[in-house]
Amino acid sequence: MDKMEALKRQIRQLQLDSLSELRFIDIGLNLADSMFRGVYRSKQSHPDDLKAVVERAHRVGVDGAMLTGGNLEESVEAHNLAIQFSDFAYFSTAGLHPTRSNEFVDGYTTQLEQFISDNRYRGAVRGKRVVAVGECGLDWDRLHFADKPKQIEAFAAQLQLAQRLDMPMFLHSRNCHSDLVKVIKSTCGIKLPRGCVHSFTGTVQEMHELVKMGLYIGLNGCSLKTEESIQVAKAVPLDRLMIETDAPWCGVSSTHAMHEHIDTLDDFFKLNPPLKKEKWSEEAPVKGRNEPGYLPLIAHLIACAKELPLHIVANAAHMNTNSLFEL
Numbered sequence: 001m002d003k004m005e006a007l008k009r010q011i012r013q014l015q016l017d018s019l020s021e022l023r024f025i026d027i028g029l030n031l032a033d034s035m036f037r038g039v040y041r042s043k044q045s046h047p048d049d050l051k052a053v054v055e056r057a058h059r060v061g062v063d064g065a066m067l068t069g070g071n072l073e074e075s076v077e078a079h080n081l082a083i084q085f086s087d088f089a090y091f092s093t094a095g096l097h098p099t100r101s102n103e104f105v106d107g108y109t110t111q112l113e114q115f116i117s118d119n120r121y122r123g124a125v126r127g128k129r130v131v132a133v134g135e136c137g138l139d140w141d142r143l144h145f146a147d148k149p150k151q152i153e154a155f156a157a158q159l160q161l162a163q164r165l166d167m168p169m170f171l172h173s174r175n176c177h178s179d180l181v182k183v184i185k186s187t188c189g190i191k192l193p194r195g196c197v198h199s200f201t202g203t204v205q206e207m208h209e210l211v212k213m214g215l216y217i218g219l220n221g222c223s224l225k226t227e228e229s230i231q232v233a234k235a236v237p238l239d240r241l242m243i244e245t246d247a248p249w250c251g252v253s254s255t256h257a258m259h260e261h262i263d264t265l266d267d268f269f270k271l272n273p274p275l276k277k278e279k280w281s282e283e284a285p286v287k288g289r290n291e292p293g294y295l296p297l298i299a300h301l302i303a304c305a306k307e308l309p310l311h312i313v314a315n316a317a318h319m320n321t322n323s324l325f326e327l
Contacts, residue, residue: 017269019228022314024299025089025321026057026292027066027170027245028135028198032069032077035248035289038280046280054085054144057292060269064089065292065327067187068135068290070097075130079119082129083225091121091327092172095134095262096154104154113161120167121326131325132171133162135198138183141174152183154211159187162195168324169195177206185231186215193325199223199246204235211240216324218242222250224301227257238316242324243298251290252297261304262297269296 038046057065065088067082069075080094090298094116096104119130136158139153146154160277162169173180184192197210198218207217217236220243223229245251252262271294274287285291296314303313321327 001303002107014135015266016268018268018311020061022061022296022311023063023318024061024243024295024314025066025296025327026062026245026247026320027069027196027242027321027325028220028246029065029292030069030246030248031065031067031081031090031292032074033248035286036291040277045125045277047282047285049282049286052282053291053293054088054090054272057295058088060293060296062292062295064091064321066090066131066170066325067092069094070135072096072108072115075112076115079129083127086126086129089327091129091131091325093132093134094130095132095158095170096117097135097156098137098139098151098172098174098186099142099145101150101154104150104157108154108281109161112158113165116161116165116167120176120241123205130327132165132168132170132195133158133165135172136169137172137197138176138180138198139172140179141172148179152179152263153220155183156187159184159193163188163191169193171195171197173197173200173202177202177209181209181213192297193300196242198242198244198256199250200232200294201229202232203228204232207232207236211237216240216242216320218244219302220244220246220250220298221252221256221294222246224258224298224305225254225256230305233302238312240316241302241313242321243295243302243313243317245292245295245298247290247292247294249290251288251294258304261301262285264304265297265300266310269300 067078196216
C-alpha cells in the first residue's frame with residue numbers, strides 16, 4: 001500500500017469515527033402499525049420483522065424514538081412497545097388523533113389522563129415511557145372521518161389536559177393553520193403549550209408563526225416533497241428543529257424535490273436496497289414501507305437544504321428533542 005492510499009484510509013477512518021458518534025431521535029414513529037409485523041391490508045405478506053427494523057435503525061445511530069398511536073387503545077400498545085424497546089431509548093405519546101375525534105365521548109379525557117399519569121416518564125423509572133400528550137390537533141383534509149366541531153372539541157380537551165399535567169404536546173396540523181392557532185390561543189390564553197407540530201407541511205409564514213408561539217417544527221419525508229417545502233426546511237431555526245420518519249409512511253422517493261441529494265448520503269448511513277414484500281429479507285427494508293433507519297437521510301436532506309454539515313443539523317435536533325420532552 002502506497003503512502004497516499006494509507007492516508008486516504010486514515011482520513012476515511014476519521015470520518016467514520018465522527019459519523020458513528022452522531023445520534024438521532026425519531027420523534028414520530030408508528031411502530032405499532034401492522035406493517036412492522038408483516039401485515040398489509042389484513043394480509044400476512046412476510047414474517048414479523050419488528051425487532052430487525054429497530055436494530056437496523058440503531059446501527060445507523062437512531063438511538064431513540066417516540067412511538068405514537070391514534071387513540072387510547074393504540075397509545076397503550078405504543079407504550080408497551082416503548083417498554084419492550086426501552087434499552088433503545090424508545091418512549092411514547094398518548095392522545096386522540098384528530099381523525100379519530102368521533103371516539104371522543106364523556107369520560108374519554110378522564111381515562112386518557114389516568115393512563116398518562118400512571119405511565120408518565122420521570123427519569124430512570126422502568127415501565128413508564130409516556131412523554132407527551134398527542135398526537136392531537138386538527139385535520140381539515142380528512143373531514144370525512146370527523147367534522148370540524150368534533151375535532152375542535154377533542155383538541156381543546158387535550159390542550160387543557162396538557163396544561164393540567166404540565167406536559168409537552170405532539171401536534172398534528174393539516175390545512176388548518178389559522179384555526180389551529182385560534183383554538184390554541186382561545187383555549188390556553190397566555191400560557192401557550194410546549195410542543196412540536198410534527199410532519200409539518202405548511203408555509204414559511206405559518207412556520208414562523210408557530211415558532212413565535214414557542215413551538216418546535218418536526219420535518220420528515222412529507223415535509224420535503226416540493227420546492228416550496230424546501231424553503232420551509234431552509235427557514236426553520238435550528239433551535240426549533242426536530243426530525244422524524246412518521247414510518248411506515250412519509251418515505252422519501254425519486255419524486256421528491258431533493259431526490260438528487262439522496263445518493264449523497266454517506267455510505268455509513270445507507271441501508272441495504274429495499275426489497276419487494278415477495279422477496280422479503282430480514283437484512284433489508286421493505287419497498288414502499290418507511291422505517292426509522294431512514295432518519296439519518298431526513299437529517300441529511302435538511303442539512304443539504306440549509307447548506308450545513310450533517311452534524312450541525314443532527315446535534316441540534318437531538319438536543320431540542322431531549323430538551324422539550326425531557327428524555
